[in-house]
Amino acid sequence: MHDRASGSRTVPAVFAPAALGPVTLRNRIIKSATFEGRTRYRVVTDELIEFHRRVAAGGVGMSTVAYCAVSPEGSTDGHTIVLTPEAAPGLRRLTDAIHEHGALASAQIGHAGPVANAAATGHPALAPTRFFSPLAMRWTRAATEDDIARVTRAFADGARLVAGCGFDAVEVHLGHNYLLSAFLSPKLNRRDDRYGGSLERRAAFPREVLAAVREAVGDRVAVLAKLNMADGVRGGLWLDESVPLAQLLESDGVLDALVLTGGSSLANPMYLFRGEAPVAEMAATMPRATRAAFRLVAPRMMPAYPFEEAFFLPYARQFREALSLPLVLLGGITRLATIEAALAEGFDFVAMARALLREPDLVARMERGEAAPSRCVHCNKCMPTIYRGTRCVLVEGPDLAGSRTVPVGVSALGS
Numbered sequence: 001m002h003d004r005a006s007g008s009r010t011v012p013a014v015f016a017p018a019a020l021g022p023v024t025l026r027n028r029i030i031k032s033a034t035f036e037g038r039t040r041y042r043v044v045t046d047e048l049i050e051f052h053r054r055v056a057a058g059g060v061g062m063s064t065v066a067y068c069a070v071s072p073e074g075s076t077d078g079h080t081i082v083l084t085p086e087a088a089p090g091l092r093r094l095t096d097a098i099h100e101h102g103a104l105a106s107a108q109i110g111h112a113g114p115v116a117n118a119a120a121t122g123h124p125a126l127a128p129t130r131f132f133s134p135l136a137m138r139w140t141r142a143a144t145e146d147d148i149a150r151v152t153r154a155f156a157d158g159a160r161l162v163a164g165c166g167f168d169a170v171e172v173h174l175g176h177n178y179l180l181s182a183f184l185s186p187k188l189n190r191r192d193d194r195y196g197g198s199l200e201r202r203a204a205f206p207r208e209v210l211a212a213v214r215e216a217v218g219d220r221v222a223v224l225a226k227l228n229m230a231d232g233v234r235g236g237l238w239l240d241e242s243v244p245l246a247q248l249l250e251s252d253g254v255l256d257a258l259v260l261t262g263g264s265s266l267a268n269p270m271y272l273f274r275g276e277a278p279v280a281e282m283a284a285t286m287p288r289a290t291r292a293a294f295r296l297v298a299p300r301m302m303p304a305y306p307f308e309e310a311f312f313l314p315y316a317r318q319f320r321e322a323l324s325l326p327l328v329l330l331g332g333i334t335r336l337a338t339i340e341a342a343l344a345e346g347f348d349f350v351a352m353a354r355a356l357l358r359e360p361d362l363v364a365r366m367e368r369g370e371a372a373p374s375r376c377v378h379c380n381k382c383m384p385t386i387y388r389g390t391r392c393v394l395v396e397g398p399d400l401a402g403s404r405t406v407p408v409g410v411s412a413l414g415s
């Protein structure tokens with residue numbers, strides 16, 4: 001490890017065990033959350049276990065079970081895991097399967113807020129301030145202080161539940177304009193109470209949640225937050241506020257690491273992926289009546305960005321300079337050389353998503369010295385597969401949920 005205070009630095013090895021707060025990963029590579037689309041009835045299925053078993057057997061240090069909603073209204077559509085006692089036996093089987101292959105298990109917990117598809121969840125989407133949601137094609141509901149207290153409790157209860165099911169880490173979703181990220185956004189949060197206004201006030205709800213999560217899991221489980229560095233939306237969160245925000249989170253002393261992300265599932269989804277926008281494939285998941293309209297608005301709603309290796313690195317460096325908190329570099333990591341360079345720059349872990357959808361055994365192959373870069377071509381055609389069993393379209397796989405269409409609007413665009 002490196003001693004950031006003294007400036008002396010030994011570059012850590014990629015494939016050596018590494019501490020993340022109270023737990024130790026066998027290496028420095030984390031499977032980033034990719035909503036798996038295998039939880040039609042809101043509980044773990046054998047298909048979901050098999051998905052993570054393959055990732056764990058493929059050599060990662062830790063696999064992140066994507067998006068577990070802390071309450072029914074916090075799910076992106078009607079098919080995400082909701083952290084209720086009914087989900088517990090399946091979650092236990094899931095962590096057992098991941099552990100059997102030597103990896104640790106992390107649960108991404110969150111509340112979708114304005115990113116929820118209200119037509120599918122049956123609840124109005126919760127937001128800091130009321131606005132018309134293009135995803136749900138209806139108005140969001142401004143959270144009351146009672147809602148904030150209730151959702152904070154739900155995060156604590158959810159974290160306690162996953163800790164009790166054997167998860168080694170909890171990743172709190174503070175990104176992509178989900179509820180907590182929406183509170184951080186100066187564009188989406190126009191409140192004038194103690195949860196809106198200055199950065200400190202906009203950060204109050206996320207900080208209360210993180211403190212409640214830490215209290216719930218104690219000191220045996222690592223607590224991470226996946227934080228937006230930039231929303232990629234005019235008037236949204238950007239580095240001038242996200243770096244001081246990360247310093248506030250560091251000073252709270254509850255986090256073991258920050259996972260650095262960006263983008264908005266609400267208003268700019270391709271910002272967090274880069275590469276091609278899979279417009280035709282997204283349209284095909286929608287009811288016929290909305291397809292043509294979607295194709296028309298898609299170039300504005302989901303502008304494409306060219307893919308670059310480690311595309312978030314220039315932003316993430318600002319955080320590395322400003323913080324001593326362990327950091328996870330994410331975004332477009334496909335090569336062993338990139339991972340080594342990230343560790344040399346002081347990042348503690350890397351997270352990979354699409355490269356491991358394409359090849360779940362990529363890490364093991366890298367470790368064996370077969371250092372070929374990932375075969376992922378950044379086409380993003382895996383994005384719309386979240387509605388029927390998330391997979392790389394270049395890999396043969398079952399269409400797990402049939403040809404389910406999304407009720408209204410675009411839904412969460414996989415993040």
Ligand SMILES: Cc1cc2nc3c(=O)[nH]c(=O)nc-3n(C[C@H](O)[C@H](O)[C@H](O)COP(=O)(O)O)c2cc1C
Binds near residue numbers: 034
């Ligand atoms: C199909 C798919 C589903 C995703 N689902 C989630 C999710 O549930 N939660 C989340 O935070 N990010 C999600 N992401 C974003 C990834 O975790 C990651 O931040 C992003 O893909 C960039 O990493 P990469 O370049 O290694 O793919 C998803 C990505 C893909 C491709």
Ligand code: SF4
Binds near residue numbers: 357358375376377391
């Ligand atoms: S579909 Fe496959 S190749 Fe295309 S971006 Fe997703 S993982 Fe990569």
